[in-house]
Amino acid sequence: MTDAILKVEHMTMRFGGLVAIDDLSFDARRGEITALIGPNGAGKTTVFNCITGFYKPTAGMLTMTHEDGSTFLLERMDDFRITRHARVARTFQNIRLFGGMTVLENLLVAQHNKLMLASKFTIGAILGIGGYRGHEKEAVELARFWLDKAGLTARADDPAADLPYGDQRKLEIARAMCTGPKLLCLDEPAAGLNPKESDDLNKMLLGIRDEQGISILLIEHDMNVVMGISDHIVVIDYGKKISDGDPAFIRSDPKVIAAYLGVDESEAGELAS
Amino acid sequence: MTETAARPNRFAAALKEALMAALLAFVLASFMLGVRTVDAPGGLSYHYRPGLLAAAVAFVFFGRLFLRLVWWKDERSTPKLYSTLTEGMAKFTSGWGRFLAPAVIIGAFVLPFVASRYVLDTSILILTYILLGWGLNVVVGLAGLLDLGYVAFYAVGAYAYALLSTHFGLSFWAVLPLAGLMAATWGMILGFPVLRLRGDYLAIVTLAFGEIIRVVLLNWYTVTKGPDGISGIPRPTFFGLQFKRFGEHTFHQFFGIEYSSMHRIIFLYMIILLLALLTSYVTNRLRRLPVGRAWEALREDEIACRALGINTTNTKLTAFAIGAFFGGLGGSFFATRQGFISPESFTFIESAIILAIVVLGGMGSQIGVAIAAIVMIGGFEVFREAAQYRMLIFGLLMVIIMVWKPRGLVSGRMPTIFLGSERKQVSGDLVKEGEG
Known part of the structure; x- marks a missing residue:
């Protein structure tokens, strides 16, 4: 499996005089977990924001390819269209749940587009025609499936803001999955989790990859997660790619060690050996 | 020690x-x-x-x-009185609360046959504000968009009926949906340019919009007759039967009963009651549909909505349009009840009162809005004697409610769907007010 689900080519993002991303190219391969790592301020979240349409990259091309061969140029699409048509879903570094709505409602909002069609754009459902109820039941079943995966079924009717932090992280991933994505982008999913919770998270992500066949792109600082589950790691620093390969390769790459420890490359080489 | x-x-x-x-x-x-x-x-x-x-x-x-x-x-x-009151209220709403709404509705239908003319007139006024409050509640309470110019849609509805009926002789029932649609169209027209704005900025633009509509009505003399207003607006008919003492096709003749001026008042009361109930029903229905959930999600977090593939532009526009639609219905009713309208009836203070009803009642809560409308508009009438101190009492009341219950009288939010069988509210502290 070497075909790329997402191809990032020569992407540059400037904020005024600041070059946040500088000519970055990498691939995220289909059916694999790709990790994007780098020191603080390296531009990882900016890459995410460009992929999901929250920023428009200054230059470069982002191509999303589905299994059926249809391609989407993400840099030309609005953010909500990227989720809807190109089927890229994301989570946020600082969790963005609908806190005053229940866990189940959060998962139903994620299925908005599907349900909107089913409700004939509200008009059908308000007049009671078009079988909206059946579609809503299906949506609840999908939500229940992901609640089971996240271990949150018992809390389905509680407000999302009442959940403990680790559960909120899991709920955000479940919510993103309810949009029916092909590529799931996770921005620091393990931040603030204890070791047990981060193990649970690993299992959940591997399940998403193996059982659902969804490709994952994740930003993470927790090396336990990154090294444990990634198939492929891209390292960036100051907006440039400095390394790209499998976990074993990255672990011993002097450039990566230099970037993380803040030492010269020659010294890092000695450290690695 | x-x-x-x-x-x-x-x-x-x-x-x-x-x-x-x-x-x-x-x-x-x-x-x-x-x-x-x-x-x-x-x-x-x-x-x-x-x-x-x-x-x-x-x-x-x-x-x-x-x-x-x-x-x-x-x-x-916290003061003892406060905690006992809150607990009592919570107990009441969970126990007897579900019988409350049907009881109140039945009571509202019985009222016109037992109440005096004065009480009925006041009730009609209160119901008009309940309708407007529920309409604005869609925009402010559910979608979290602060709208200070709601009275503009009320004015559009009123002038739509006044002009269409006096010039083209269209009946109230024909114009009612049209007036709603026209107001909804204006809601979208207002919605488009302000979609990028949030919070305070949105509030100011909607405020300006409300004033623009009023100023246009005041100055476009050839159409609206400006400050002179439009008089002789036809009264609504009961399937073509008029509420007049003399003439053809009158209500009392058809049913063979004694003429009474109360018939017309009772009829008006029933119209506004049904319109208000329609608003409530439609809003409740919408809340349980994807569009309603998207409104509430928009209030909670707009960025997350976009990340979930929701077109926030359309979602905001539907909220504006539906809120405006109900405002237009209210306006039509106002015109037919008064028989005379002028731009003076659509000043900023009206928007402020409607917004105050929504905020005091609890954003997003239908019962809260209804209680707030009864207390505020009814309070105006009760304190008519003390006209000098009316605004003072009114202001005091608002301060007390905002200190005692900063999120309005009924601040909890009822979820729209449950997986389990237990139905419990979401505490108001967790619900966001929205940033516009």
């Missing part, structure tokens, strides 16, 4: 606070109560009332002292 040590301290602190309150009262009251202007030969002259001023200051001083020493025993614990 610590209590005895703390006692003199506490008394001193209370005394100090009471003195400060008395000083504040003195400053405020010296102009409002201490001095009065009276007509005297050769112009105005002052009339001093030191006794009244002293009484007011003394009242504030001792009142504050009493509150401090007896009522607020411990600074940190």
